[in-house]
Amino acid sequence: MSRSIAPEPPGDLATRSPIAGAPPLRIHQVAELIGLTPRSIRYYEEMGLLSPSARSRGSYRLFDQLDIDRLRFIKGLRDDAGFSIAEIGRLLEDEAARRLAREALASTDDPAERHRILSGRLSSIDDQLAGLNEKLARLQEMVAELQRRRRHVLEHLAELAGDAVNAGDTANDDDAPALAGKAHAAGSAVAAGRGSAR
């Protein structure tokens, strides 16, 4: 990381400067900022998850704040929620569809039409919520299980500390149900580098 973050952002502003809120960044800068590679960003664009935002005269990609937010969102969905790029694409499309619906809504007064549009948005949202809630529930279950064990271990430690002062024990075997079934000795093909996930 770091080398000097490049000489200076190019003062191109060819297309139209966004009131100079912040100069647009080039792909490498964005990549470093967010924690992606330029290659990934180009790939996401190729897959339709981003629009080119803007290009300099020399056709360099230029990213504004909204592009960056969008990329952060994509990375979050990928890393934290484990969505595939295609799934993220669908989520973003649904997003866009709802945005369109919002505009359509603003341009009609017909109650029936308005109702139709709102119902569509509702079920789109509900679909996404259903999917997310499933993941969420599973994850919460796992966290709860781990927390139970954590408490269990802490109790043991407390008990141990008490014994140190006290002496005399009740050497009880312990329990704790396994998260998955059975233990197995295999494992190794997968054991390699703890550390960088993915």
Next chain:
Amino acid sequence: MSRSIAPEPPGDLATRSPIAGAPPLRIHQVAELIGLTPRSIRYYEEMGLLSPSARSRGSYRLFDQLDIDRLRFIKGLRDDAGFSIAEIGRLLEDEAARRLAREALASTDDPAERHRILSGRLSSIDDQLAGLNEKLARLQEMVAELQRRRRHVLEHLAELAGDAVNAGDTANDDDAPALAGKAHAAGSAVAAGRGSAR
């Protein structure tokens, strides 16, 4: 699905029957039961996520309840939490390590040793919790955002229903901040089949 679920589980019980709690299943049966393919199950075994449990005389894989639980767990982690097979492998290894630690704990009375073991278990658990909680937080954030929007839409609908009886409106444009940045018209390379995820 379904064709007759095969003639009958083979009454092999070569190695040792588990008190006949339930007859072990063959790979196809397990696959159908859990919603995996035989190929995936063999792959997971190859990657060290399962031990062969048992084999019939003809070297058919036989799966008992604990194997099935383990496979369910693996599938849950894969589908719901979005973990890679390697990550799941690591989780299961940590699991196994803690199991060993529990046994080691039962076989020593040395308080220092016991403390060392328990501390190890604790930090292993904490590591996993940290990772999971990160995912969890992100997911909760998304769910919360979607729920806010859902409420928003519901309010609109209620308002609409009110107007139907009432007539006379305040035609307010609406807001709602975007989940990700900007809208873009592209999208298509990714648009294909809503439905079967993965």
Next chain:
DNA sequence: CAAGACCTTTCCGTTCACGGAAAGGTTATA
């Protein structure tokens, strides 16, 4: 204006997580 650091597209390579065919063995049933 020359150098250096970045950028572009194109294309081929790689890893993961399997899918699927081939060649052959096993098990329950008719």
Next chain:
DNA sequence: TATAACCTTTCCGTGAACGGAAAGGTCTTG
């Protein structure tokens, strides 16, 4: 015992998500 329906291993193929080199263009600084 013969057949059907499983199973085995081995190996090659595939789609997703990039990595990386090649060949060339662009921007900024000295």
